[in-house]
Amino acid sequence: MKLRRSMLFVPGNNPGIMKDAHIYRPDSIMFDLEDAIAITEKDSARFMIFNFIQKFKDLYKKLGIETVVRINALDTEFGVEDLEFMVRSGIEVIRIPKTEKPEDVHEVEAHIERIEKEAGIEVGTTKIMVAIESPLGALNALAIAKSSPRLIGMAIGGEDYVTNLKTTRSPEGVEMLMGRSMIVMAARSAGIAALDSVYSDINNDEGFIREASTTKQMGFDGKSLIHPRQIELVHSVYTPDEKNIKKSLKIVKATEEALAAGKGVFTVDGKMVDRPIIDRAYHVLALAKAAGIKLEGNE
Ligand SMILES: CC(C)(COP(=O)(O)OP(=O)(O)OC[C@H]1O[C@@H](n2cnc3c(N)ncnc32)[C@H](O)[C@@H]1OP(=O)(O)O)[C@@H](O)C(=O)NCCC(=O)NCCSC(=O)C[C@@](O)(CC(=O)O)C(=O)O
Numbered sequence: 001m002k003l004r005r006s007m008l009f010v011p012g013n014n015p016g017i018m019k020d021a022h023i024y025r026p027d028s029i030m031f032d033l034e035d036a037i038a039i040t041e042k043d044s045a046r047f048m049i050f051n052f053i054q055k056f057k058d059l060y061k062k063l064g065i066e067t068v069v070r071i072n073a074l075d076t077e078f079g080v081e082d083l084e085f086m087v088r089s090g091i092e093v094i095r096i097p098k099t100e101k102p103e104d105v106h107e108v109e110a111h112i113e114r115i116e117k118e119a120g121i122e123v124g125t126t127k128i129m130v131a132i133e134s135p136l137g138a139l140n141a142l143a144i145a146k147s148s149p150r151l152i153g154m155a156i157g158g159e160d161y162v163t164n165l166k167t168t169r170s171p172e173g174v175e176m177l178m179g180r181s182m183i184v185m186a187a188r189s190a191g192i193a194a195l196d197s198v199y200s201d202i203n204n205d206e207g208f209i210r211e212a213s214t215t216k217q218m219g220f221d222g223k224s225l226i227h228p229r230q231i232e233l234v235h236s237v238y239t240p241d242e243k244n245i246k247k248s249l250k251i252v253k254a255t256e257e258a259l260a261a262g263k264g265v266f267t268v269d270g271k272m273v274d275r276p277i278i279d280r281a282y283h284v285l286a287l288a289k290a291a292g293i294k295l296e297g298n299e
Pocket residue numbers: 008009010011016017018020021032035036131133155156157158159160161196197198224226227228
């Protein structure tokens with residue numbers, strides 16, 4: 001299981017930030033070529049990310065950090081050139097911003113396949129993630145989520161999304177509810193990861209935890225982040241805690257005993273346990289294991 005609790009945005013024109021990003025151990029590093037990069041810096045950022053990936057890809061792999069790049073959309077003058085560099089760099093995932101329809105994915109996919117062939121990279125190696133950042137994208141979420149076998153995740157870009165809705169982000173997040181719901185449902189239906197948006201108020205830990213807890217409860221796998229101090233916070237929300245692990249281990253043990261006794265439904269601590277609850281317990285244990293938590297001794 002690949003954890004995607006934390007996806008740290010790293011502006012692709014800032015070598016000072018780029019060179020240390022792995023030290024904070026996010027699950028994924030997302031180099032940006034899009035909105036964090038001024039038009040005058042797009043070319044140099046592309047070269048810089050290419051070189052960083054060449055230099056650090058083995059280290060990222062060793063640390064289990066996934067590499068993602070957010071390209072410019074293909075309807076800009078930068079998008080195709082971004083792909084030319086990034087696919088050849090060996091980056092693992094291309095994130096398409098402002099995705100509104102399946103054709104946006106098909107177009108990127110066709111370029112990736114062409115470049116992989118030209119570069120002698122096995123076709124299918126480069127994965128895709130989409131960001132939904134408009135009401136139209138949200139309404140098309142299911143078709144987009146099922147548009148390519150390369151797709152590994154769907155994110156919501158909350159800042160653009162609320163701007164396109166002609167509103168703003170509130171602490172309660174009512175304006176995000178519909179978009180988030182459509183995205184998590186589409187991602188789950190397609191069997192890909194669901195990633196929540198950035199939280200821009202960097203020093204507001206309480207607000208961050210509240211938002212991360214709500215979106216975790218909605219079904220998301222993690223969040224895009226803008227600052228390293230948010231990594232530990234999001235991991236604390238998305239990593240199963242001791243109580244949950246103990247409960248899940250108890251359910252798994254009781255399941256084995258129940259199966260041996262030919263029972264499909266039974267109780268643990270006075271609560272009914274059947275198939276979906278058993279599946280949830282196994283999922284919690286898989287998450288814990290992927291996060292490096294030792295299960296032995298937790299029983
Ligand atoms: C905000 C700020 C300038 C503050 O910097 P400052 O330097 O003042 O912060 P400090 O607190 O001093 O940093 C303490 C130490 O951490 C290091 N450090 C800081 N940030 C780091 C980082 N990101 N990665 C690694 N390292 C980092 C720093 O180098 C220093 O290291 P050191 O000197 O060694 O102590 C900086 O964080 C930053 O640039 N963030 C990324 C912003 C960005 O990418 N925005 C675009 C993506 S969102 C978007 O586009 C919206 C979206 O599209 C999203 C969607 O689609 O999901 C939508 O629509 O919603």
